[in-house]
Amino acid sequence: MLSRAARPALRAGAAASSRAVAAPQAATFATLREIEGRLKSIRNIEKITKTMKIVASTKLTRAQRAMSESRNYGQTGNQVYESAETKALEGEGKKKLVIVCSSDKGLCGGVHSGLSRFIRRRAVEDPNFDLVLLGEKAKAQLSRTNAKNIVLSFAGVGKDVPTFTEAQAIADQVVQVAGEYSDIEIVYNKFINATSYEPTVIAAFSEEALAASPNFAAFEVEESVLPNLREYALANSLYWALAEGHACEISARRNAMDNASKNAGEMISKYQILFNRTRQAVITGELVEIITGATASADM
Template structure:
């Protein structure tokens, strides 16, 4: 027979042994996991907010450069419109598609939109060649249309494009061995701060310019025709790169803004979950203390 003094201790031991230990351990582990997740999400929110501020600052400069670059491209287009220049067509004439993208991501679907537009153009003209500016579209188009790529450029989009950058690209395109009847530059056209559209513009060949119906009105000598063609190509490339850069900064700012808002929502949700879980742990510990005290008093 047990003594009367030993019975309360026996009851308390029986109660403690009946309670499972695993849930408490799992609860403490869950609290630590929730706390670590909160820290990581807060760090992500700081990064996305910083990237949003940087993109907003760069967007102002990019829009100013875009406005200035339009003067170059639109002036060339006005000349060709008045000369009624048209792309050369024929079975022996190939088309060159120049894709103006960049090396950087985290800017929404701005690069995938260009790739989709180029794939539609290649569906109509499978033999067309590709010149890709930037690693993003190169990676996307290389998987589906790698055999069409004849030239690609890296290091695009690190800073605001300049006419020298466009001229260097135009020099490399001019040295390609194929005589292209049509050169189409695909770029992101800036509509407003929240919208852009993949748009092709025509950069005419030397033969197409020479065969323009009203080109003689400009009184341009034949020996400078090649220089005019390369200069017009540089103008169009500069316009496309500058406008695409502005679209990229705008899209990155919007993407980082959305990411920051999503991170804030997740922080609120996990903070509530953390508070509820911690309250459940405190309540469980209080129940254990009260139960043990009550059992000890019996």
């Protein structure tokens, strides 16, 4: 038998060994709860991304229809410029006015960042231009690098399919921008197919450039009507650019949500396997402890 002096030391050692065994078990249970919480979070995200994909797929048909209708407006205006052989005016100190057609919404891949990169590359080649930004996404990205070039910006763009009324309201504000500009360029995302797009430029000339066109006299347009014609042509081009950019955005959002749903599914599979293995390890550890305790009781 042990002496009374040795018994407290034995009890302290037994308590220390029990704490050492309990610590990994507690950590295992915490890990199980953590994995279960992550699984629940990822499943919720997967539900959201799948729903957003369905919504984007539903909107894409309507956006493509509006894009096809808007091309009739924009391409007709370009035919007038081509027939009149309109060119940008050249002169020292005259800038170009660049309109960037973006939107306020994200979660659509690199639609907006592609336009921003296009403007930054242009600024390196020729920094003599001012910016009009349509949408908060382009404004947030270009304000960090080209803030001094921004003269006008619009919010509330891209909430729904663009209309000619919205384009006309924007054109009315753009023509009132003070400054001597040689011409106007509209930068937008051109819809190539459901999976690809590219930044493209549409030319929208100034009144002086229209009046100086070699073949413009053949249209028999009075000088008093020239400002209205210029604003109407600008609205046509803006409507075309906004509608086509909207179709690109919806298509890119559908693809982005599809990829996000696939990635979430892969993560759920991995975490489910990890959860099952960890739970099996916990059950095995508990069985070992029960068997060991029963064997020790029987030996006593």
